[in-house]
Amino acid sequence: xxxVTRRRTLRQQxxxxxxxxxxxxxxxxxxxFPWGLNLYDRQxxxxxxxxxxxxxxxxxxxxxxxxxxLSFKSSVGPDATxxxxxxxxPSSDIWYVGDCLANINSATGPNPAAFxxxxxxxATLYSWVPSSSESQLVALGxxxxxxxxxxxxxxxGSVALAELYREGIPHVLGSSLKETxxxxxxxGSEYLSxxxxxxxxxxxxxxxxxxxxxxxxxxxxxxxxxxxxxxRHRSIPRKTVVNNVSELRNTVxxxxxxxxAFSGPTTYRVSDLQTREQSFSGCYTFYYEPAMKSQISNIxxxxxxxxxxxxxxxxxxxxxxxxxxxxxxxxVGPVMHNLxxxxxxxxxxxxxxxxxxxxxxxxxVNQRADVPRGTDxxxxxxxxxxxxxxxxxxxxxxxxxxxxxxxxxxxxxxxxALGITLAPRRL
Numbered sequence: 372x373x374x375v376t377r378r379r380t381l382r383q384q385x386x387x388x389x390x391x392x393x394x395x396x397x398x399x400x401x402x403x404f405p406w407g408l409n410l411y412d413r414q415x416x417x418x419x420x421x422x423x424x425x426x427x428x429x430x431x432x433x434x435x436x437x438x439x440x441l442s443f444k445s446s447v448g449p450d451a452t453x454x455x456x457x458x459x460x461p462s463s464d465i466w467y468v469g470d471c472l473a474n475i476n477s478a479t480g481p482n483p484a485a486f487x488x489x490x491x492x493x494a495t496l497y498s499w500v501p502s503s504s505e506s507q508l509v510a511l512g513x514x515x516x517x518x519x520x521x522x523x524x525x526x527x528g529s530v531a532l533a534e535l536y537r538e539g540i541p542h543v544l545g546s547s548l549k550e551t552x553x554x555x556x557x558x559g560s561e562y563l564s565x566x567x568x569x570x571x572x573x574x575x576x577x578x579x580x581x582x583x584x585x586x587x588x589x590x591x592x593x594x595x596x597x598x599x600x601x602x603r604h605r606s607i608p609r610k611t612v613v614n615n616v617s618e619l620r621n622t623v624x625x626x627x628x629x630x631x632a633f634s635g636p637t638t639y640r641v642s643d644l645q646t647r648e649q650s651f652s653g654c655y656t657f658y659y660e661p662a663m664k665s666q667i668s669n670i671x672x673x674x675x676x677x678x679x680x681x682x683x684x685x686x687x688x689x690x691x692x693x694x695x696x697x698x699x700x701x702x703v704g705p706v707m708h709n710l711x712x713x714x715x716x717x718x719x720x721x722x723x724x725x726x727x728x729x730x731x732x733x734x735x736v737n738q739r740a741d742v743p744r745g746t747d748x749x750x751x752x753x754x755x756x757x758x759x760x761x762x763x764x765x766x767x768x769x770x771x772x773x774x775x776x777x778x779x780x781x782x783x784x785x786x787x788a789l790g791i792t793l794a795p796r797r798l
Contacts (some may be wrong), residue, residue, distance in 0.1 A: 373419070374417055374419060375416065375417070375418060375419070376416070376417045376493065377415070377416045378413070378415045378416075378493070379411040379414055379415075379745050380411055380412070380413045380489070381408055381411075381413055381414060382411070382412040382442075383410075383411055383412075383439075383778060384409070384410045384411075384412075384414050384443065384445075385408075385409050385410075385411070385520075385771060386406075386408045386409075386410070386469075386470040386471075386472055386549060387406065387407040387408075387466060387469055388406045388407075388468065388469020388470055388590050388709050389406070389469055390406075391468070392466075392761070394404070395488035396539070399444060399474065399674050402652070405619060406469065408487065409487065409489070409742075410440060410443045410486050410487060411441075411443075411487070411489055411656060412440075412442040412443060413440070413441055413496065414439065414440040414441070415493050415496050416417070416435045416436075416437070416438040417436075417437045417493070418437070418438070419434035419435060419436075420432065420434070420795070425593070432541070433763070433765060434765050435720065435763060435764055435765055436761070436763040437497065437760075437761070437762050437763075438760070438761050438763070439499070439758060439759070439760040439761075440759050440760075441485055441496060441499060441513050441757070441758045442754075442756075442757045442758075443486050443751065443754070443755070443756055443757075444754070444757070445472060445750075445753070445754050445756045446751070446752060446753035446754070447470075447471060447472075447749055447752055447757075451519065451567065458765075466648075467690065467775075468575065471749075472752065472753065472754065473517055476593060477641045479731060485499040485758075486756060488712050490700075497760065499731065499758050500526050500729050500730070500731045500758040500759070501645065501729060501731070501762035501764070502727060502729045502762055503649075503727055503759055505764075508725055508762070508764045508771075509764070509771045509772035511649060511724070511725055511727075512651065512725035512764060512766060512770075512771035512772075513770060513771050514744055515605050515651035515725060516651075516653070516720075516723065516766070516770060516771070517655075518605055519651065519653060519716070520655065521601045521603070521655050523657065523714055523717070523718045523797065524592075524593055524596055524657055524718075525593065525657060525659060525710050525713050525714045525717045525718070526592065526714040528593050528659075528709075528710050529710035529711045530716060531535065531585075531586075532586055532589060532707045532710065533707055535582040535585055535586050535703075540656070543634075543703045547704075548755050553647070554765070556793075564704075570683050573682045575714055576677065576682065577677075579674075579681075579732065580674040580675070581674075581678060581679040583667070583670055583674035583696075583699050584671055584674050584675055584700075586671070587666060587667050587668055587671035587674075590667060590668075591668075592644070593659040594659055594661050595744040595781060596657070596659075596760070597655075597658055597659040597661075598656055598658070598789060598790075599656060600654050600655070600656050600721060601654070601655045601656065602652075602653070602654045602655075603652075603654075603655065604606065604650070604651065604652050604653075604766075605649075605650065605651045606648065606649065606651070607648070607649045607650070608734055609645045609646055609648045610646065610647045610648070611644065611647075612643070612644075613642060613643065613644050613645075613700060614643045614644075614645065614648075616640075616641070616642045617641045618639065618640050618641075618642070622762035633781070637738065637739050637740070638736075638737070638740075639698070639736070639737050639738075640733070640734075640735070640736045640738075641735050642733070642734050643731070643733050644731070644732045644733075644734070645729065645730065645731045645732075646729070646730045647727065647728070647729050647730075648727070648728045649725070649726075649727050650724070650725075650726050651721075651723070651724065651725050651726070652723070652724050653720050653722060653723035653766065654720065654721040654722050654723070655718060655719070655720060655721070656712070656719060656720075656721055656787050656789060657716065657717045657718045657719070658717045658719070658785045658788055659713070660709070660713070660788075667699065667702055667703065667706065668700045669695075669700070670695045670696075673695045674695075674696075676700075678764075690709055704745075713785075716779075716785055717785060719768040719769060719770070719785065719786065719789065719791065720766055720767075720768050720769070721789075721791060722765075722766075722769075723765070723766030723770075723771070724763050724764065724765055724766065724770065725763070725764050725766070726761070726762065726763045726764075727761070727762045727763075728759070728760070728761050728762075729758075729759075729760045729761075730757075730758070730759050731756075731757070731758045732755060732756070732757045732758075732762075733755070733757075734753065734755050734756075735753070735754045735755075735756075736752070736753045736754075737751065737752045737753075738750065738751045739751070741788065768786055768798070769782065769792060775796075775798065778796075783795070783796055786798070787797075
């Protein structure tokens with residue numbers, strides 16, 4: 372899939388100012404240090420192009436996605452013109468008239484290139500808002516899958532059948548059922564033979580029939596649920612961290628007048644707040660091959676008849692031959708083997724995404740203890756640099772961080788049977 376990067380400038384804010392010299396009785400003249408700065412709100416997005424699909428149903432129509440949006444706000448704003456008033460130098464009096472900002476280039480603040488350089492690289496814009504690395508996102512998504520994966524029906528089915536196979540087959544199946552029935556027919560209704568021979572024999576037959584019926588129910592349920600969708604969503608509570616809180620005193624008050632060394636009783640504070648939210652959304656489904664059932668459904672019909680009758684030696688004699696009961700023992704073994712083989716590949720993701728949203732806000736405040744006479748400078752300038760970055764990573768049908776080239780032929784055939792592939796060996 373081809374990635375497309377889109378860039379846009381949302382707003383441009385221009386700050387300018389000029390300085391003048393009053394050379395006694397000559398009048399005001401322009402000095403050679405005019406000041407100007409552009410600040411930009413901008414956004415860059417890198418994503419795959421996907422059209423909204425026609426029709427209904429569960430389709431994986433998304434892809435990997437990165438976007439970052441940066442914005443700047445000042446309490447005084449551009450076009451708010453201030454005058455420094457008179458400031459004496461050894462040779463003249465100097466005024467500054469223009470827009471003012473807190474010291475934008477201060478080393479204690481954020482890297483200004485993301486906001487001041489119109490040609491800043493995408494990497495510069497993205498890096499202004501810290502986020503998880505690719506390996507961290509893969510590990511995060513893998514953990515979400517481990518937490519949300521529904522109980523694999525094929526695993527449940529194979530375990531249940533194994534228990535029925537182990538517990539439900541009576542020892543009497545190892546002998547000739549017809550011969551055993553013949554013995555009880557000759558014994559009649561003697562009490563001891565009934566209590567210690569016939570009742571256990573009938574119980575074994577009932578248990579065998581019950582095991583066959585339940586095995587058929589299990590396989591029919593697997594067939595009904597095959598291809599059904601189970602949606603899961605998980606999120607991690609928002610994490611908030613405040614970093615790099617600093618305070619400086621007696622620094623340059625504002626950009627635009629720094630050439631005048633307009634310092635003094637000032638306080639400069641910087642706080643860096645960062646938040647992070649992480650989440651997962653996925654849709655699971657599984658595949659079951661109906662051919663696995665073999666003849667068990669037909670055998671179950673005989674077992675239901677046996678299980679519903681009032682068993683007497685005559686009834687059991689008339690139900691012979693008993694080959695269907697032996698056939699079940701022969702058939703259930705291969706079915707369990709196939710279910711065990713499919714349990715590792717049969718459960719897949721129709722879609723799965725791990726998402727991360729990072730927010731960063733750097734606030735810088737410059738405050739003066741007093742405002743010099745003859746000026747209209749503000750007592751405080753507050754600036755806020757904000758960035759919101761959203762990241763999404765897509766899972767393969769078998770998890771995060773896997774390569775399609777490594778999928779086996781059976782895995783591709785399962786995806787094809789579920790309708791997930793668009794073409795042979797292509798999602």
